[in-house]
Amino acid sequence: MNRRTLTGVALLAVPLLLAVAGPTLVGEPAARARPFDATGPLGTDFVGRAVTDQLLLGGRSVVAVAAAATALAYLLGVPIGLLAALTRRRRLDELLMRPLDLLLAVPSLLLLILLAAAAPGGPGTLVVIVAVVALPEIARITRAAALPLAHGTAMEAMRLYRETWWRRAVGHVARGSRRILLADAGVRFIGALYLVATASFLGIGVAPDAADWAVMVDRNRSGILLQPWAVVVPAALLVALSVGVNLVTDQLLAGRRTEATR
Template sequence: MRRLPPVIPAHRLLLAVPLLVALAGPFFVPDELTRGVAFSGAGPLGTDFVGRDTWHQVLLGGRSLVLVALLATAGAYLVGVPWGVAAAMTRRRVLDELLMRPLDLLLAVPSLLLLILLATVAPRGAWSLAPIVMLINLPDVARVSRAAALEIAARPALEAMRLQGESRRRIAVRYVGRSMLRTLAADLGTRLTGALYLVAAASFLGIGVPPDAADWAVMVDRNRAGLFLQPWAVVVPALLIVALSVGLNLTFDRALRRGGRT
């Protein structure tokens, strides 16, 4: 009996398609882009609000969104995890307060409002959004890391390691850090999705990027006027953003479930 080819799981497909378009798409766009009539049916997906080929804009519009979100999330973890672990492992309540209270002040400001405030003083450009989104995600990452490290720091094994003369740095990296990996992995999917939405929201609001930039969120915003004339300029980038976010969450959920069974 002839075997059927394996079926690609839906969560992998949802993640792979937008990632492939975002990262490899710019290599398939010609160097010289022409303009035609706005919201016409020319090309595979028609044209956008200034007459550019929508298909070319889709291929160009995902790279900055994905890379900025990845950089922002990586930066938040590189800073936030050591910050939270240091606060959890200190035996002085004063130091714990000094480390965590400034982050609570950042949490008190709504993320979108903080994004707008920080973007007004930052240089204009998509890449300037990376440190802003990183700063917005930093308090949550540090608090999650501190909560996870507090439970680990209370274990008898940690006290035994201290009595044996292990350095604080060695304990933090080799024992506490390794014990936190599953918690951080569970948080990573949500955090990365949140970073994607923040970067997309900033682009949608015109923060940090030009109003005619080749960006999926900008495309959704700027082409809304022609939604009933040429819907693909809005529908396709919107679907790619949603597919990327849903695919990320589903992929991390499946990976955690599989890891829990092993």
């Protein structure tokens, strides 16, 4: 492993470990102290709870919702993009892609607010909303990556040899597009993380006093001069998660590129 890879793994490991194992490390809830007090290792938050406990509890919701939303968006967007690229019927291509273009025309934050206002609250709803926001771009990137493969000379040769549709679509087009989709996945996860954090700032999908890193940043910013750790540490964890995902994804792509040239 080179230094860049080690840095990415380290940045990614800290927030992920806190998100996964943090809730199991929290003991019995302590009595609340004064808001923005220096009591404890990292002081207290805006309602007097220990910042350390909130950090251990607050990562699971952010990471789980962002990861689930990204996975759902790819499960829906990749097949749509592949089907639009593979079809020879322009009408089907238009039918698949034009509704997604309409979603792209609406700013993501506005779409997030509109969908949240029309849907019941809860983490599951937030997963679906973030996935819907990310879906159009994933479908378009998949289609753009798949089009040269779906209508190239290799595909024509496979048709002449009467290869099955599954072998042509998945074995050739989908496999040929995977590097681009992998590169996009890191950016897309960060976008989902941003939308989840934004939703938390707006109180969508989570309670205003929930143990959540994004909520911590928003609710404790009024006391940042009194108790900076309540804002700085959760913000740093979110940044580390975003940068770590990008660095690890870049190194995975670099490794595959090296293997392909051998």
